[in-house]
Amino acid sequence: MNRTVLKIEHVNVSYGDNKVLDDVSLTVEEHDFLGIIGPNGGGKTTLLKVILGLVSPDRGVITVLGSTPVKSRGRIGYVPQISNFDRNFPVSVYEVAMMGRYSHKGLGKYYDRSDRDVVLNMLKKVGLGDYIDAQIGQLSGGQQQRVMIARALVSSPELMLLDEPTASVDPIMQTEFYELLEMLKKEMTIIMVSHDIGAISVVVDKIACLNHRLYYHGSREITPEILEATYHCPVQLIAHGQIPHRILREH
Amino acid sequence: MFEAFQFEFMRHALVAGILASVACGIVGVYVVVKKIVSMSGSIAHASFGGIGLGYFLRFNPVIGAMFFALISALTMGLTAKKTRLPEDTTTGIIWATGMALGIIFIGLSAGYAPDLMSYLFGNILTVPLSDLYLMAILDAVIIGIVAFFYKELLLLCFDEEYAVTAGIRVTGLYLVLLSMVALTVVVLIRVVGMILVIAMLTFPAALARLVTHSLKTMMLLSVAFGMVFTLAGLWTSYLLNLASGATIILLSGLVLLSAYLIHGLVIRVRGQKETK
Numbered sequence: 001m002n003r004t005v006l007k008i009e010h011v012n013v014s015y016g017d018n019k020v021l022d023d024v025s026l027t028v029e030e031h032d033f034l035g036i037i038g039p040n041g042g043g044k045t046t047l048l049k050v051i052l053g054l055v056s057p058d059r060g061v062i063t064v065l066g067s068t069p070v071k072s073r074g075r076i077g078y079v080p081q082i083s084n085f086d087r088n089f090p091v092s093v094y095e096v097a098m099m100g101r102y103s104h105k106g107l108g109k110y111y112d113r114s115d116r117d118v119v120l121n122m123l124k125k126v127g128l129g130d131y132i133d134a135q136i137g138q139l140s141g142g143q144q145q146r147v148m149i150a151r152a153l154v155s156s157p158e159l160m161l162l163d164e165p166t167a168s169v170d171p172i173m174q175t176e177f178y179e180l181l182e183m184l185k186k187e188m189t190i191i192m193v194s195h196d197i198g199a200i201s202v203v204v205d206k207i208a209c210l211n212h213r214l215y216y217h218g219s220r221e222i223t224p225e226i227l228e229a230t231y232h233c234p235v236q237l238i239a240h241g242q243i244p245h246r247i248l249r250e251h
Numbered sequence: 252m253f254e255a256f257q258f259e260f261m262r263h264a265l266v267a268g269i270l271a272s273v274a275c276g277i278v279g280v281y282v283v284v285k286k287i288v289s290m291s292g293s294i295a296h297a298s299f300g301g302i303g304l305g306y307f308l309r310f311n312p313v314i315g316a317m318f319f320a321l322i323s324a325l326t327m328g329l330t331a332k333k334t335r336l337p338e339d340t341t342t343g344i345i346w347a348t349g350m351a352l353g354i355i356f357i358g359l360s361a362g363y364a365p366d367l368m369s370y371l372f373g374n375i376l377t378v379p380l381s382d383l384y385l386m387a388i389l390d391a392v393i394i395g396i397v398a399f400f401y402k403e404l405l406l407l408c409f410d411e412e413y414a415v416t417a418g419i420r421v422t423g424l425y426l427v428l429l430s431m432v433a434l435t436v437v438v439l440i441r442v443v444g445m446i447l448v449i450a451m452l453t454f455p456a457a458l459a460r461l462v463t464h465s466l467k468t469m470m471l472l473s474v475a476f477g478m479v480f481t482l483a484g485l486w487t488s489y490l491l492n493l494a495s496g497a498t499i500i501l502l503s504g505l506v507l508l509s510a511y512l513i514h515g516l517v518i519r520v521r522g523q524k525e526t527k
Contacts (some may be wrong), residue, residue, distance in 0.1 A: 135464035
């Protein structure tokens with residue numbers, strides 16, 4: 001029996017009159033790789049923010065790594081959508097990745113040689129060994145995304161949250177990115193959010209569909225009925241790009 | 252220009268310029284990268300309320316300004332983080348309220364307010380020794396805060412949301428940052444005046460940003476640029492008999508403008524070479 005990493009029970013979140021999450025319940029176990037798909041504005045990012053304790057729910061209980069979201073901060077790796085920071089910020093790739101070590105340090109302590117080794121190794125691992133001193137904005141969108149992943153990984157998280165990680169990655173980079181994810185899913189529990197159905201179904205083990213309500217069937221098979229319920233209209237599944245194997249049933 | 256330094260007020264002016272450059276160079280970098288220029292302007296202008304209170308109750312107006320700057324910084328930071336009120340609305344309210352209070356206090360105080368203009372537009376030539384000590388102490392406080400909170404401040408300015416998830420108490424840290432801005436305003440009031448503070452906070456840092464991608468280098472350069480601007484401005488104002496604060500600002504403004512033009516040209520020329 002696997003350890004339960006995340007348990008969400010009957011969570012409701014509204015922004016004003018706008019109900020974003022409606023009675024969402026979800027259980028994620030250790031070493032699960034869960035993909036969450038759904039239309040833009042369907043509450044995917046909000047769900048991640050609830051798990052991180054950035055948004056507190058109006059109703060419902062969230063248990064992450066055996067504790068509350070706020071207490072589990074520092075044990076969760078988070079890769080936000082790329083648009084959240086100023087590309088021209090005077091900071092190097094190395095310094096951004098080093099931010100991931102913060103949760104191991106805290107107030108009044110300086111980063112030391114062992115932090116430096118961890119960060120440099122991770123940057124090499126994600127293929128950015130040649131860019132450590134580059135200013136963050138000089139990198140392409142896909143490379144920046146890998147810096148964010150490195151930043152999340154150097155904190156050695158037990159749970160990894162990825163928000164639209166393929167949004168700015170070009171098709172050639174995507175393949176490399178999925179290989180990286182394949183490697184990671186042996187070491188940690190991953191939740192990945194995307195509106196790109198084709199991309200997400202390649203790597204994940206389980207899929208949930210989120211459009212204010214969560215439709216979760218515990219396998220990575222999406223039925224047309226679930227998709228229709230999620231998107232409120234008939235959806236034609238189109239596979240394009242390099243998808244190694246077809247996992248969606250003919251329909 | 253060296254014969255000018257036989258006068259005590261010129262030596263004081265020189266020291267004041269250097270002390271002001273340290274504070275505005277370091278804190279100005281945060282103001283620029285965190286994009287809190289107008290909030291800083293609001294803190295600076297609201298400090299006028301404290302200057303008025305100083306006149307009214309007959310204590311050093313600089314102390315009053317420090318008190319008001321800190322209170323407005325904390326109020327602004329808390330409303331920004333804890334309420335849904337838009338940041339620029341709070342900025343405007345505090346900006347105007349502080350100035351209005353200052354005008355009322357000065358109106359209430361008996362007689363004529365002698366060197367009011369020097370608080371509004373600065374007069375580096377009349378900085379008393381006691382204020383130099385205060386400036387030195389505030390510089391030390393600012394350097395101490397930045398040395399202690401450097402990695403936290405970097406996280407806060409670069410990616411506030413990530414800072415929260417990493418376990419940083421961002422509201423508290425944000426208040427620390429705004430308080431540093433308030434202290435810097437106090438350091439700069441004597442040199443360029445509260446109305447021109449905002450220029451000294453942004454010009455050197457904006458110029459430094461053009462030449463480096465490192466926050467630490469940006470701080471060092473920004474301090475150096477600040478020193479060059481204040482000293483060159485001081486010298487020019489001495490030679491041409493102009494208001495010192497305004498001369499310093501105009502000079503730095505001219506340098507920054509030319510730097511932007513040259514920077515733009517260089518980028519355009521490089522772009523053309525690459526397309527060929």
